[in-house]
Amino acid sequence: MLPKLRLAVVGLGRVSKSHLPAVRELSDKIELTALVSRDASKAEQEASQWKGVKTYTSYEEALQDPNIDAFLLLLPHDLHAEYSIKALRVGKHVLVEKPMAMNVNEAEQMVAAAEESKSVLMIGQSRRFFRPVVESIHRIRANEIGKLININALLLAHMDKPATDWWKDDSKIGGFIIPLWGSHIIDYVIWAYDKMPISVYAQGHSNNPNWSGEDEVVISLNFGEGQMANLLMSFNAGARATDEEGLTGKRIWSTQNSIYDRYLIGSNGMMHLKDEYELTLNGEKQAECERTNANFTWQLEEFADAIRENREPLASGREIIRVMKVMDACFESMRTHQVTPIQS
CATH class of the missing domain: 3.30.360.10 (Dihydrodipicolinate Reductase; domain 2)
Known part of the structure; x- marks a missing residue:
């Protein structure tokens, strides 16, 4: 059996309620390793629902954890580029919520960091899935x-x-x-x-x-x-x-x-x-499908599979730069x- 992707989730706000069930659904491929939140009580409360999950109030400390392979970033838009680049530069893979960044210049810096570290950068364009x-x-x-x-x-x-x-x-x-x-x-x-x-x-x-x-x-x-x-x-x-x-x-x-x-x-x-x-x-x-949040599961599975198969994922950073160019315009x-x- 292939090893599981060891994932840390950063940010426990509203949107995390859609992403965390997807992590649980993919327990055969993904292990939730850590939760990162400035609110320690919120992190500990969520961690109590899982087995063996660390909590961090410092993102910088989480970046140094060798037991984390990838980060799922669920943050305000102005933090997407900064937090993604920090993770990519230390060799971690990143799935960051949409929009990719605040502007195309930030997006290009994110892609450059991913290419330099040969890490996977995927953007959470969840409505594709x-x-x-x-x-x-x-x-x-x-x-x-x-x-x-x-x-x-x-x-x-x-x-x-x-x-x-x-x-x-x-x-x-x-x-x-x-x-x-x-x-x-x-x-x-x-x-x-x-x-x-x-x-x-x-x-x-x-x-x-x-x-x-x-x-x-x-x-x-x-x-x-x-x-x-x-x-x-x-x-x-x-x-x-x-x-x-x-x-x-x-x-x-x-x-x-x-x-x-x-x-x-x-x-x-x-x-x-x-x-x-x-x-x-x-x-x-x-074609039709049920009105559920299953798209977040399919999205996260694509992220894990791309890392495992050493390939570019659907909605990669390099692809979604196009969206940022249009939004800027x-x-x-x-x-x-x-x-x-x-x-x-």
Whole structure:
């Protein structure tokens, strides 16, 4: 039997509740070795649910632990680059939550650190890891709708207040709806086209005093050769009652409480992704899956397998730099009110 990947989880906030069950689900491949949190009581409380798990309040100390092979980083966006680079430079593998970084310059430094240490760097583009989503990519590659010429993506959700305090601070989050959800949609669009757009025109506004970043956004991407994508995102869609976290229902990213659709228009057909759970081709259902968090398990398994097989993972740092280039260009277009070229 191959040895298990010895993993440390850094950050025990809201999103850890999706990642930690995935670690447990993959106990045949992954051993949770350590938990890192500035809150010692929170780390100890979570560790009590596991066997033989160390706790650290110092990330620097955890980096020196020879029994840790890899880090899963669940941190505010402004810490993604710093914490990733520190781990990569001491030869640890890294799976870091999306967005990859605050900007493309940070992202390039992360990739350089991974390449220098020959470590795996993967970005948590977790919404790739649903069967209907993967199936849609396979069908695009097989030309089942002819040449892909347009992707129209629509996200309508309602949020009254941020789920965590650091979301209020633009210096920590780097915007609002674009890094929180746009990073997923932009990633899918680039993945589907398998090339970079050449320019973007974006408009964005903030309508809620509970944060400073954009909560209404329209993005138009030009891929050349008659190919485009149009993204419309809103966190103001409705005035429904909110729970104590400021979210409608369980989470804003529940299909019950949001509209999330992508229409992929080809020269000879159309596909429709309803959230990540259902794919239709020319009106006929092709694939569906249950509405669970299993995508975090599939994502973590891809990370572990890439390390074991000494290969680049799906959603590697080198690949997701493309998303950061587009996000940077979106913010520049919003600032200048101009069509902005995107570096290839």
